[in-house]
Amino acid sequence: MLGVSIYFSTPFEENEEYLNRVSKYNVKYVFTSLQIPEENQVDQLNLLKKFIDLTNRLKMKLMIDISPQIFEKFGIEEEERIKFLKALDAKCVRIDYGFSMEEIKIFSENFEVILNASTIDGQFYDKGIEVGVDFSSLIACHNFYPRKDTGLDKGWLVEKNKRLKSYGLKTMMFIPGDEVKRGPVFEGLPTIENHRNQLPLLNYIECVEKLSIDEVIVGDVRISEKELEKIDFYKNHHIFLLEVSYLIDLDFANIVLSNRKDVAMNVVRCVESRTVLKKGNIVPFNTIAREVGVITIDNELYGRYQGELQIVKKPLLADERVNVIGKVSENSIKLLDFIKEGTKFKFVGVEE
Numbered sequence: 001m002l003g004v005s006i007y008f009s010t011p012f013e014e015n016e017e018y019l020n021r022v023s024k025y026n027v028k029y030v031f032t033s034l035q036i037p038e039e040n041q042v043d044q045l046n047l048l049k050k051f052i053d054l055t056n057r058l059k060m061k062l063m064i065d066i067s068p069q070i071f072e073k074f075g076i077e078e079e080e081r082i083k084f085l086k087a088l089d090a091k092c093v094r095i096d097y098g099f100s101m102e103e104i105k106i107f108s109e110n111f112e113v114i115l116n117a118s119t120i121d122g123q124f125y126d127k128g129i130e131v132g133v134d135f136s137s138l139i140a141c142h143n144f145y146p147r148k149d150t151g152l153d154k155g156w157l158v159e160k161n162k163r164l165k166s167y168g169l170k171t172m173m174f175i176p177g178d179e180v181k182r183g184p185v186f187e188g189l190p191t192i193e194n195h196r197n198q199l200p201l202l203n204y205i206e207c208v209e210k211l212s213i214d215e216v217i218v219g220d221v222r223i224s225e226k227e228l229e230k231i232d233f234y235k236n237h238h239i240f241l242l243e244v245s246y247l248i249d250l251d252f253a254n255i256v257l258s259n260r261k262d263v264a265m266n267v268v269r270c271v272e273s274r275t276v277l278k279k280g281n282i283v284p285f286n287t288i289a290r291e292v293g294v295i296t297i298d299n300e301l302y303g304r305y306q307g308e309l310q311i312v313k314k315p316l317l318a319d320e321r322v323n324v325i326g327k328v329s330e331n332s333i334k335l336l337d338f339i340k341e342g343t344k345f346k347f348v349g350v351e352e
Helices: 012-025 044-057 068-073 078-087 101-108 122-131 154-166 200-210 225-237 300-305 330-338
Strands: 002-005 029-032 061-066 092-095 112-116 139-141 170-175 215-218 239-247 267-269 294-298 309-312 322-328 344-348
Touching: 002 012, 002 225, 012 044, 012 225, 029 044, 029 215, 044 061, 061 068, 061 078, 068 078, 092 101, 101 112, 101 122, 139 215, 154 170, 170 200, 200 215, 200 225, 200 330, 225 239, 239 330, 322 330
Parallel strands: 002 029, 002 215, 029 061, 061 092, 092 112, 112 139, 139 170, 170 215, 239 344
Antiparallel strands: 239 322, 267 309, 294 309, 294 322
16 A cells, blocks of 8 residues: 655666665555656666566566657557567556547556546546446556645545545555655655645555545655654554654553544543553642643542543643643644544654
């Protein structure tokens, strides 16, 4: 459910090192583009062959974007297109504008096909059904948008994905990387605008939890190992890793906790805190106003609630019965919006 991108303008050795490094995170798809103006001066065909060999060796699928213009650039006649791609040992193609539905069907019978989501509407679907396209085997991929303020509207994307899913399609979109942005704009490569300045973990979780996305691709040149590890942990265990800027009570660090199934409006209520982690009397201290993201524990003045751990989701007044013992870092605060009934989480970033 996570992919990355490589580009022709990046030295091959750097791309090779990057893919080898991310391969341990079960990366399935690798996006590249033959249609970026800034990269037209490189020897794309020879590099493309090396890209395909590398990704095949690592058991990844290189998404080769194709259009009639790309085949013309390489001097490939229409009747030779399938043969050309098979000779490259290509496994996956991303089809852009310019192909007939009959041609798309032929491509889908020979390769895994990823469609440009913006080209797909009811008329497109009806024509595909008419010629026998199996939409359940295809993926609809939204574009990325390098220029600030041009990313898609989130509400529009959700509605579009509902329609795509009704056609039987899987969905794919891009999120920005956090380590090396791609030029010439260097402002991230998101599909939706509100992802542009957020960290990959938050964007990834929103994609799979709220946006009906099946495959997420990091569009930029690099994603950091730190974010890859957090995403991989979430994928494998469905546990949110919440970074904390400080945590006084280290008994709560680096262990799996969970939100109650009856979800509170203002706070995350930790199920385990009053049972598994039950303590003796907790004296009142640091009973200050509670801003969003602070971690609290109820003290002895709260009677039977003593020991309950909470994370504040909305600003709350000071309460002499509630001690503030920590704070979720700014990088993780927005993850609180995705904590639902029974959601598991860990506080990380502090030493035991």
